[in-house]
Amino acid sequence: MSAAPNPAGTHAVLLDAMGTLVRLAPPAPRLARALADAGHPNPDACVAAAMRDEILYYRSHHLEGRTPAAVTRLRVACARVLADGLEDAPPLPELTQLLVESLRFEAYPDVLPLLRELRARGVRVAVVSDWDCTLAEHLDRLGLGEWLDDVVVSAVVGVTKPDPRIFAAALARLGVGRTGAVVCGDDPARDLAGAEAAGIRGVLIDREGRYPHLAPRLGTLADLPDWV
Numbered sequence: 001m002s003a004a005p006n007p008a009g010t011h012a013v014l015l016d017a018m019g020t021l022v023r024l025a026p027p028a029p030r031l032a033r034a035l036a037d038a039g040h041p042n043p044d045a046c047v048a049a050a051m052r053d054e055i056l057y058y059r060s061h062h063l064e065g066r067t068p069a070a071v072t073r074l075r076v077a078c079a080r081v082l083a084d085g086l087e088d089a090p091p092l093p094e095l096t097q098l099l100v101e102s103l104r105f106e107a108y109p110d111v112l113p114l115l116r117e118l119r120a121r122g123v124r125v126a127v128v129s130d131w132d133c134t135l136a137e138h139l140d141r142l143g144l145g146e147w148l149d150d151v152v153v154s155a156v157v158g159v160t161k162p163d164p165r166i167f168a169a170a171l172a173r174l175g176v177g178r179t180g181a182v183v184c185g186d187d188p189a190r191d192l193a194g195a196e197a198a199g200i201r202g203v204l205i206d207r208e209g210r211y212p213h214l215a216p217r218l219g220t221l222a223d224l225p226d227w228v
Helices: 027-037 044-064 068-085 092-102 111-120 135-141 164-174 188-198 221-227
Strands: 012-015 022-024 105-107 124-129 150-153 181-185 201-205
Touching: 012 164, 027 044, 027 092, 044 068, 068 092, 111 124, 111 221, 124 135, 124 164, 135 150, 150 164, 164 181, 164 188, 181 188, 181 221, 188 201, 201 221
Parallel strands: 012 124, 012 181, 124 150, 181 201
Antiparallel strands: 022 105
């Protein structure tokens, strides 16, 4: 990618987090090992099923994570759901810690080059994601935070995608109008539909080729600077 100035085109890019910038390393095998090491062995299939239940619970309750204290309470609630699915669960405080330690996020290889390129072009970048208030901390740990102008999460705004208000909130914080912005995410129903509802151009990142019938569509974020 070449660095080119952007004096009159796109002034802001709003990026989704999960599936666009980061992925979750499979947590069940790590948690199963941690439980066994702590003296609470469980069959792998049991841990995997319990983790699926926990993830579903988090997704439906993540709006509760508006503050750090609220996130702490949410994690305990998630651990309680996890415990219900295990054959041998440690005490809830210990299980909560093991659960948190099992969740490790990784940045896709094309993310940091993209953020550097957009910065070089003078394009402002915000992450807009359905997440609790800790997302910025995860992005900082991955070395992405310094390349972002803002991180806007549903738990703080109070609405989830595709509600256009979360995108409007990001644009307001960036000081950019909707005609000068682009939304990029991996979920057509949330990211593209949300962008359309907010009056913002949207482009799908389709890393696994699941949506060949949709356009505009990118296979890698490396192509995003030229598209915008």
